[in-house]
Amino acid sequence: MNAYRILLAPWIATPRSTRWLLVAASTLLVVTAVLVAILGHPAHPWLLGAIVLGLGNGLWWALVMPNGLLLVLAARRLALPGITRDVVLGMLLYAILWIAVPMLLHLPSGHVLAFAVVQILVAAAAMLYMLLPAYLGILFCLLPVLQRVVALPAIEDPRFVFRGGALALVLLLLLVWRWHQLLHGEIHATRWRTPTLINLRRNFRREQGDPLTDIAALRNRPAWLTARVDLRGVGARAPVKSLRVALGGAYLPQTMAGRLYRLIPAVLALLVAALFLFVITMGDVDPSQLPHYLFSRDGFPIEGWMFAVLSLVVPMATIELLLLRWGRVNAELPLLALLPGLSGGGDIKRVLLRTAVQRPAAWLVLLLLLGWLLAAGLGFGWPVALAMLAVALGCLAYLCAMLLGIFGGTPLSSFGRGLLMAVLFVLLSLTVVLPVLWQDWSAPAVARTHAALGVSWLALASFLLWFGHRGWSGLRRRPHPFMPN
Amino acid sequence: MNAVLGESGLGAPPLAARGLTHCYEGSNVLCGIDLELAPGSVLGLIGRNGAGKSTLIRAMLGLLEPLSGAACVFGEPALKLSDAAKARLAYVPQQPEALAWLSAQQMLDYVGRFYARWDKAFAKNALQRWEIPANKVMAKLSPGERQRVDLIRALASQPELLVLDEPAAALDPVARRELLREIALRAGEAGATVLFSTHIVSDLERVASEVAFLHRGKLLMRCSVDETKERYGRLRLPARFASFAPAQSLSRRRHDDGGLSLVVERDTQGQWPEAASLEGARVDALGLEDLFVEIAE
Numbered sequence: 001m002n003a004y005r006i007l008l009a010p011w012i013a014t015p016r017s018t019r020w021l022l023v024a025a026s027t028l029l030v031v032t033a034v035l036v037a038i039l040g041h042p043a044h045p046w047l048l049g050a051i052v053l054g055l056g057n058g059l060w061w062a063l064v065m066p067n068g069l070l071l072v073l074a075a076r077r078l079a080l081p082g083i084t085r086d087v088v089l090g091m092l093l094y095a096i097l098w099i100a101v102p103m104l105l106h107l108p109s110g111h112v113l114a115f116a117v118v119q120i121l122v123a124a125a126a127m128l129y130m131l132l133p134a135y136l137g138i139l140f141c142l143l144p145v146l147q148r149v150v151a152l153p154a155i156e157d158p159r160f161v162f163r164g165g166a167l168a169l170v171l172l173l174l175l176v177w178r179w180h181q182l183l184h185g186e187i188h189a190t191r192w193r194t195p196t197l198i199n200l201r202r203n204f205r206r207e208q209g210d211p212l213t214d215i216a217a218l219r220n221r222p223a224w225l226t227a228r229v230d231l232r233g234v235g236a237r238a239p240v241k242s243l244r245v246a247l248g249g250a251y252l253p254q255t256m257a258g259r260l261y262r263l264i265p266a267v268l269a270l271l272v273a274a275l276f277l278f279v280i281t282m283g284d285v286d287p288s289q290l291p292h293y294l295f296s297r298d299g300f301p302i303e304g305w306m307f308a309v310l311s312l313v314v315p316m317a318t319i320e321l322l323l324l325r326w327g328r329v330n331a332e333l334p335l336l337a338l339l340p341g342l343s344g345g346g347d348i349k350r351v352l353l354r355t356a357v358q359r360p361a362a363w364l365v366l367l368l369l370l371g372w373l374l375a376a377g378l379g380f381g382w383p384v385a386l387a388m389l390a391v392a393l394g395c396l397a398y399l400c401a402m403l404l405g406i407f408g409g410t411p412l413s414s415f416g417r418g419l420l421m422a423v424l425f426v427l428l429s430l431t432v433v434l435p436v437l438w439q440d441w442s443a444p445a446v447a448r449t450h451a452a453l454g455v456s457w458l459a460l461a462s463f464l465l466w467f468g469h470r471g472w473s474g475l476r477r478r479p480h481p482f483m484p485n
Numbered sequence: 486m487n488a489v490l491g492e493s494g495l496g497a498p499p500l501a502a503r504g505l506t507h508c509y510e511g512s513n514v515l516c517g518i519d520l521e522l523a524p525g526s527v528l529g530l531i532g533r534n535g536a537g538k539s540t541l542i543r544a545m546l547g548l549l550e551p552l553s554g555a556a557c558v559f560g561e562p563a564l565k566l567s568d569a570a571k572a573r574l575a576y577v578p579q580q581p582e583a584l585a586w587l588s589a590q591q592m593l594d595y596v597g598r599f600y601a602r603w604d605k606a607f608a609k610n611a612l613q614r615w616e617i618p619a620n621k622v623m624a625k626l627s628p629g630e631r632q633r634v635d636l637i638r639a640l641a642s643q644p645e646l647l648v649l650d651e652p653a654a655a656l657d658p659v660a661r662r663e664l665l666r667e668i669a670l671r672a673g674e675a676g677a678t679v680l681f682s683t684h685i686v687s688d689l690e691r692v693a694s695e696v697a698f699l700h701r702g703k704l705l706m707r708c709s710v711d712e713t714k715e716r717y718g719r720l721r722l723p724a725r726f727a728s729f730a731p732a733q734s735l736s737r738r739r740h741d742d743g744g745l746s747l748v749v750e751r752d753t754q755g756q757w758p759e760a761a762s763l764e765g766a767r768v769d770a771l772g773l774e775d776l777f778v779e780i781a782e
Contacts (some may be wrong), residue, residue: 080660130749166723215585218585218625234595236598331583332583339571340568340600343600480547480565482548
């Protein structure tokens, strides 16, 4: 037995690019938990510490420890001895580090058991979530129902230890059963039944431009979800539609039946969301008043924020798709480069840009109209409408700049994209939410926020302009746009 | 870069490259390659994995911008092909993955709309003959089936220039034999020019009229397949004559006893190098596969 190997086992199985991020986040939360325990509320110094540590604990047991399963599965396939033992011992060791050690440190607080139950509940639930199939994972969203059934008392309640302990035991037994099932059964090829952990890993690999996973995702898609492509009119006379077929994904022109089928997952998601909302408000809000409760001036910051997030998802999904297409040498690019008449007699670079921007732009316009409709219905004035317009235009500018980068051979690195996404997320959210909130603010505070937002937008616009210009120059230099990056 | 090599249009070679140089991450992949295909010829491009075959093909077709040098297709700069030139050419990449969201039938239907000479009947019959489920999404086909669909796509456009990058890599022996027969037929009856890369030497012997050997980004030799046995041989020199080894050789290997093995070429008068007449020296005939192994080792 080698302690170093045991400690290293889950670490090795975690994707290289996320290891340090996870360690940094967990460490930050642990340090915060310690500081909170020392400097926190004098009456309940342990409670907030337990919650913050629980967050770090959950992160660790959701994103690091379950990876041990992948290592064990690989070791079993390759008949490598000793790995399963190392992984299991590693889990026990990390359980001691995450649960037992902080427990000992909390001995003076007198709430050691409650503290331990919180940590075990969080760790077991986090890991179970990752090992369960994705569709069962959705049930975790219905935890409020479970809360209503189990009637778990508050953490400070003396009854919490017993009931929480029983729940933790159930979760641990489920975890052991699921682990055993995954080890001795077959991992299903369909996304519906594979553990969330494996689905996430596949998505991760796809984001890294792994063509195999891209094709594997299409291969694993159930027949009823297969695109029903509309090829009517495709050819040299319809360059935009022809390019849409070749770009695939959300660009793919579909028949009416195909479009209706594409709506099914969206409808299901809406139903789950509605059920979720109904459950969490059960008993507190009259169901007949729910629409009024949701669509009110008070609720608008959430809806406005959702508008900003959805608007950001449109360019983000488009950029990821095209990055994948422009990253593969043996797929669509050589076909498009050598297809006669694809430009329809025009400049193929402009046709490509028009095709790539048209549909996401249409989605952004649709979202903007819906947002405006909602804002107008709730009686918000031009500042909110203007903020929404700024969000839509910002997303469009982001999309255009990134597309020029991709087509011009100067795409942004994945780190740069992540950073830009984070900046956009914050800026767009604030842009749409602040005009609602500052109705109650003082004039100087509003002016300061205006100035800060203005400067941020100016900085973003300058960067996008520079990046877009660089991409456009690259595209102009390229003899044709279908060259891999 | 990308200057027109020769006269455009009629009379120009179907495919030509001059001084192609390219590198990836600082290491040279192509080192000044000159290559020209005569109309109606079948050139087999052979070389080890990573020799630069795919890069050379892609550079010759304008699918990547070389660092220097130029390539022409039917006399036009490869990087700026006209629709007319594109219509006369078909290319099948290694492990094709294009349009995986379409069914085989949809893919052929889609591509066929861009070619005036598209042979719809051939596409339909070939799908049936090769037992490819026409309505299955391409992503759900095996790699071999996907490769066959792409070959059908290339052949149905009735190209005058057919460029195949490792076309037989994912095919079973029966499908491989059929493909080779189809290539021979296209070249023999339709007069198509074919360039295909491979490291399966028996495929070359079966169908290629010429062979070009690419090694570490350099074109080491090019000759007709029939000629290789006559033109190249392995010269073995005992240790005491090692210093008399000819300076020009395709490969050079030293044995444990100090002797040398060299792959040598007959001169313009058909003579082996002088060292071959030394006492104890001998020249062995080399088959195509032996020649490939000797040079590549």
